[in-house]
Amino acid sequence: MSLSYALLSLLVDCPSSGYDLNKAFENSVGCFWKSSHQQIYRELSKLEGLGWVSVELIPQSGKPDKKQYRVTVKGQQALADWITQPADINPIKEEILIKLFVGHLVEPAVLKRQIEDHQQRHQDLLATYKLIEATSFPETSSRSQVEQCRYLTLRCGIQYAISRIDWCNEVLAYLATV
Amino acid sequence: MSLSYALLSLLVDCPSSGYDLNKAFENSVGCFWKSSHQQIYRELSKLEGLGWVSVELIPQSGKPDKKQYRVTVKGQQALADWITQPADINPIKEEILIKLFVGHLVEPAVLKRQIEDHQQRHQDLLATYKLIEATSFPETSSRSQVEQCRYLTLRCGIQYAISRIDWCNEVLAYLATV
DNA sequence: TAGTACATGTAACAGGTTACATGATTGA
């Protein structure tokens, strides 16, 4: 159900097509949610059925028609209601932790390669987030409330990546002693 | 598919029933994986079909029979193979970030309550992890390789909770200025 | 006598992924 609200939260700002929403998840917004395009299209149909969004068909020259979705009053109300509901936190589900848990079944070098790879991926992610930070949220500018909230979602991504990189260093320090 | 390997990784250590595995996920092991009992039973049947585990029916007095699962040689090989495969990192999917993203739609007090609740849940989680750390991994004891690896999975959970708590403080500091 | 722990499961549904399908335009 959360995907519905993630889509609504993007549509509130600006009416978009499924394609646009998918793009958004691949860019800066990706640090708070992510989905495949198939799931987005399916969910948008559902939201239309609920009357939470309305659709406008926009003809384009040389490109397929665009279905532009817009949040209805009903949809906005549903979103505001949902925000006030308490939410569970995400339990950890990390493949790398399973691998570490049974790390003694393989050569230490195999484990080391896994951790290094994991760390590299988080370093790449961090670099992306830092780039977004530098380009979209320059330090000098004073931010509006909306901008500051959005910046804080990015901060979450940055902190997340850093904590993972640190943890990998902890594991690598141990593996160096084995 | 990861659930299969999570189950195998617990069974390698000690043959267990679905019930036992579910208990394990609710305790210390929960900081690296979590699943409902229904999913565990379903997955165990699948693993049996693959020949990755074998079953022994253990009659008990006054209690239902226990199905004790044990990893086969084939299962151990599958697990070792899987460990060497590269793995993707988890994209962030956090309800609280959606709520922050559209925080301007509700009263700041509503948002504040959400963040405080989120922080409290992570503080509770951290307390649980710290307790496990104190009881299962006392500082004085020198640890075996297996123990150290397991300790590092717990460290991941601890770091995760701390980074979330810190982030909430960052958000709360901002909300205090609004 | 009510609740919890033990122990396993079915059925239905919701959420998410992978593969496949179409078809024009633009840039290398």
Add this chain to the structure above:
DNA sequence: TCAATCATGTAACCTGTTACATGTACTA
């Protein structure tokens, strides 16, 4: 001419959750 971008979708499948179902033994 080959790949990428734009733009939408179907079908099949896998993963995960919720509700329901059964039955004993022990403890408060």
